[in-house]
Amino acid sequence: MEDLSRFSLSEEELFSHVDHSELESEKITAPRYSYWQSVFRVFFRNKLNIVILAILIFLVAFAYIYPMLTEYDRFGNLLNSTTKHLGPAAAIRQFGFSIHWLLGTGGAGESTFDAIWNGSRISISLAFICAAINMSVGVLLGTVWGFSKRVDNVMTEVYNVLGNVPYILLISVLVMLFSPSFWTMVLALTITGWLSIAYFIRTQVVIIRDREYNLASKCLGTSTVKIAMKNILPFMTSVIVTLLATEIPSYISYEVFLSYIGMGLSEMSLGRLIYAAEGAMVTPGWEMEFWAPVAIASIITVVLYVVGQNLGDASDPRTHM
Amino acid sequence: MTKYLAKRLLHGAFSICVVVALVMIMIYSMLDRMLVFAQDPVYSHQGNNTKTTYRYQKWEEYGYLDYVPFADYLLSLQRSGAIDEETRAGAAAIANTPAGDSELTAEYVAKFTEEYEAKGYTVTRLKAVMQGKTKRYASGGQPQLFAYRDIPLTHRLLDYFTSLLDIDSIHYVPEDADIGERGLTFTTRDPMYGGEKFSPAILGNGTRHKYLVYFDGRFPFIHQNVATIHLGTSYTVNTGVDVFDTMTRSQGSYVRSTIAYPTGLVEESADDLHTAVYSAGSLGTSAVYGDRFTDDYTSTSTVRSGFSKIGYSFVIGIISVVMAYLLGLPLGLAMALRKDKLIDKIGTIYIVFIIAVPSLAYIFLFKAIGGRMGLPTTFNMEQSGNRMMYILPIISLALPSVANLMKWMRRYMIDQMNSDYVKFARSGGLTEGEIFTKHIWKNAIIPIVHGIPSSVLFSLTGAIITERVYVVPGAGNLLTEAINKYDNGVIVGVTLFYAVLSVLSIIMGDLLMAAVDPRISFTTKDR
Numbered sequence A: 001m002e003d004l005s006r007f008s009l010s011e012e013e014l015f016s017h018v019d020h021s022e023l024e025s026e027k028i029t030a031p032r033y034s035y036w037q038s039v040f041r042v043f044f045r046n047k048l049n050i051v052i053l054a055i056l057i058f059l060v061a062f063a064y065i066y067p068m069l070t071e072y073d074r075f076g077n078l079l080n081s082t083t084k085h086l087g088p089a090a091a092i093r094q095f096g097f098s099i100h101w102l103l104g105t106g107g108a109g110e111s112t113f114d115a116i117w118n119g120s121r122i123s124i125s126l127a128f129i130c131a132a133i134n135m136s137v138g139v140l141l142g143t144v145w146g147f148s149k150r151v152d153n154v155m156t157e158v159y160n161v162l163g164n165v166p167y168i169l170l171i172s173v174l175v176m177l178f179s180p181s182f183w184t185m186v187l188a189l190t191i192t193g194w195l196s197i198a199y200f201i202r203t204q205v206v207i208i209r210d211r212e213y214n215l216a217s218k219c220l221g222t223s224t225v226k227i228a229m230k231n232i233l234p235f236m237t238s239v240i241v242t243l244l245a246t247e248i249p250s251y252i253s254y255e256v257f258l259s260y261i262g263m264g265l266s267e268m269s270l271g272r273l274i275y276a277a278e279g280a281m282v283t284p285g286w287e288m289e290f291w292a293p294v295a296i297a298s299i300i301t302v303v304l305y306v307v308g309q310n311l312g313d314a315s316d317p318r319t320h321m
Numbered sequence B: 001m002t003k004y005l006a007k008r009l010l011h012g013a014f015s016i017c018v019v020v021a022l023v024m025i026m027i028y029s030m031l032d033r034m035l036v037f038a039q040d041p042v043y044s045h046q047g048n049n050t051k052t053t054y055r056y057q058k059w060e061e062y063g064y065l066d067y068v069p070f071a072d073y074l075l076s077l078q079r080s081g082a083i084d085e086e087t088r089a090g091a092a093a094i095a096n097t098p099a100g101d102s103e104l105t106a107e108y109v110a111k112f113t114e115e116y117e118a119k120g121y122t123v124t125r126l127k128a129v130m131q132g133k134t135k136r137y138a139s140g141g142q143p144q145l146f147a148y149r150d151i152p153l154t155h156r157l158l159d160y161f162t163s164l165l166d167i168d169s170i171h172y173v174p175e176d177a178d179i180g181e182r183g184l185t186f187t188t189r190d191p192m193y194g195g196e197k198f199s200p201a202i203l204g205n206g207t208r209h210k211y212l213v214y215f216d217g218r219f220p221f222i223h224q225n226v227a228t229i230h231l232g233t234s235y236t237v238n239t240g241v242d243v244f245d246t247m248t249r250s251q252g253s254y255v256r257s258t259i260a261y262p263t264g265l266v267e268e269s270a271d272d273l274h275t276a277v278y279s280a281g282s283l284g285t286s287a288v289y290g291d292r293f294t295d296d297y298t299s300t301s302t303v304r305s306g307f308s309k310i311g312y313s314f315v316i317g318i319i320s321v322v323m324a325y326l327l328g329l330p331l332g333l334a335m336a337l338r339k340d341k342l343i344d345k346i347g348t349i350y351i352v353f354i355i356a357v358p359s360l361a362y363i364f365l366f367k368a369i370g371g372r373m374g375l376p377t378t379f380n381m382e383q384s385g386n387r388m389m390y391i392l393p394i395i396s397l398a399l400p401s402v403a404n405l406m407k408w409m410r411r412y413m414i415d416q417m418n419s420d421y422v423k424f425a426r427s428g429g430l431t432e433g434e435i436f437t438k439h440i441w442k443n444a445i446i447p448i449v450h451g452i453p454s455s456v457l458f459s460l461t462g463a464i465i466t467e468r469v470y471v472v473p474g475a476g477n478l479l480t481e482a483i484n485k486y487d488n489g490v491i492v493g494v495t496l497f498y499a500v501l502s503v504l505s506i507i508m509g510d511l512l513m514a515a516v517d518p519r520i521s522f523t524t525k526d527r
Helices: A035-045 A047-069 A088-095 A112-147 A149-162 A167-177 A182-191 A193-209 A212-219 A224-260 A270-276 A287-314 B002-030 B033-037 B041-045 B048-061 B070-079 B085-092 B103-118 B153-162 B243-248 B287-292 B309-337 B342-356 B359-372 B387-417 B420-427 B432-450 B452-460 B464-469 B478-484 B488-516
Strands: B065-069 B122-126 B144-150 B165-167 B183-187 B201-205 B211-215 B222-224 B227-229 B257-260 B266-269 B271-278 B297-302
Touching: A035 A047, A035 A287, A047 A112, A047 A287, A112 A149, A112 A182, A112 A193, A112 A224, A112 A270, A112 A287, A149 A193, A149 B002, A167 A182, A167 B002, A167 B478, A182 A193, A182 A224, A193 A224, A212 A224, A224 A270, A224 A287, A224 B342, A224 B359, A224 B464, A270 A287, A287 B342, A287 B359, B002 B153, B002 B488, B033 B048, B041 B048, B048 B065, B048 B122, B048 B144, B065 B070, B070 B085, B070 B103, B070 B144, B085 B103, B103 B122, B103 B144, B211 B271, B243 B309, B243 B478, B243 B488, B309 B342, B309 B387, B309 B452, B342 B387, B359 B387, B359 B464, B387 B432, B387 B464, B420 B432, B432 B452, B432 B488, B452 B488, B478 B488
Parallel strands: none
Antiparallel strands: B065 B144, B122 B144, B165 B227, B183 B201, B201 B211, B211 B222, B257 B266, B271 B297
16 A cells, blocks of 8 residues: 555545445435425525515504504594694694604594505405415416317417406496495406416416426326426426516505596505595695505505515525525 | 418407407496486486386487387387377377276287287386375376387397498488489599699588598598498497597697688688588578588588597507607616616616506606606696697606516516527627627517507507596596496497407517517418
């Protein structure tokens, strides 16, 4: 044996003889990989995401907890004419300092702050429920739509027809058929809302469906359901999360839009608040009544969107390196 | 290619028919008809039986059903010569209860009932409502007899599509009207201009329109009245006027000019003689007409200073579309070329803002900012010379589409820049400029091109919120207005208009994409 001390290396860094082992040769050494763990690792690596997520959780929690803890009576001050349309400073002078009067009062002497959070609760609930229904129906049907040629032919015609029925008309017919209640609005937003999601998913499936690895999988005898569940759905996770990020805020925006054209909810949602306070926007001293709900609606939608987008980016396995 | 196009158009026409049928089912069968009377002061003042007949009359006007009162039936019998005046008057007097009818009345009531029930109508007789025990009728308590039938969907659809396009002919005017010799005349000297100026026109006698083809000083200079489109008659939004006219007729104040009427009378007037339409017997009814016209073509529309509803929407829409492409594409490019640099970050913030914030919120924000800067925030048709009032609506419409275009342009550019053929081109020694103009740009623009026809065509429909916020007299609010006023004719008409635009824009988008990218072919079968 030669003298190896002239390399001045430690014992471990030098080659040494290892016996052949049947058992060890079967093992594949790779770092342990968990998909969702990596998603959150990438997501939380960006400090900004933590801040925005915290804001989101705070906003949603506040919108649900605050109205539960406080008593909100819209017409409580109706008969007191000195309480109407007050700015924040005037309202605090009138009622003494409390969280209710931070944003002044509205046309019926009600607290704008309370009205906004009661409205936010309705709007956020609407957005989450509609998104949950539309996304699950859309993704499931879209996958089937992408896989089956026969379904594709039928659904494309359905899409061409239903996509051309004016959405406003559909919603107003439903609102007139039933009452303009919360669940009617859910029905109106979901009855054709899944269609565009399904169409989007269908296009994604069609793109991935005929890739070589799926062809290989098919040749090896994998069932279509398994290809859909194991080969294609994981590939689309980031697409679905990104889609969700645009969908949830869009329902809040849409609710605002519908209320503005007079087809919205009967409950005082954010949209209804904005609609009701439209006149206040141009009246000097009353602007707060209009801009406060607009600002809160915007903050909620922006935060939801940014969290969703960044989660979508993080759920793309290519960013996990 | 022609075969493919024909197939696509046929498919499109089919979907349009289904859409119209669906909308008709929705508005005529699913909606509560009583809503029509929710804001009708006349209805609430009616009592008893007249309230019922008023209801059916209105429903007939709104197009829900076919309503025939007994008196109308007798009148039509008299007109056709089956009965004389005396019989009609005798038969029309129905008694308070069916048992009290005279023999004559009973005979015709039986005939009426039999005839209409055979046709599928429901015949209803309302007994008189008396005031207490007196012999006087309560308010609106007269006995009534009428037949009604809901118009079946197939019938309604067929009627609608067959009356869509109306071709004028010299047999339009009833044959028994005395209008002299029917026929078309071609003239090189339009009588509207005094018969001296060279201006070819085709005039008709016996047609609906007097001028069938003519030239004038307004875009597109040559006009025709041979074929007119009927999208459906409005009932509440613009009573008695076709939806297509409602959308295309110019608005604003009258523009008066010196006009020589056919009688030779010269007057300052806003009448547009080129639009003269036959109106039976009108010449004799009014001295004003007698002074001006020599025949029954007296019904003219007027020249107005503003654009039509579609005109305003299109002007604002098309400028904002052009602006959006001019701004959005270069900005998206710049973002892609300087990825993760400052411009990319600012652009991303802007895109997030536009996508996430409710559109209503940022339109109001722009309005508030614009107002501070001294721009007019409301639209005023009377000041058509004032171009400043277009600025805010155009910006409000353009900014969101700029964001959208930036987003997609950036996405497509980055996808292309990372693809293998670009690396290959670079290793082959091409300069960055060459790679960009000859490869990346051409490939990235293909999906963008697909959306151009749709954004151009849909600028015709107008934008609901923008037009409402800035009080633009455009076409965007027509549908919501019609829905709020239960104007079924307008709802169907506007739906058809939207559906046609959407079908056309998809087909044109595909064609344009195929023209830009020679690899895309719709005619070859899948390999």
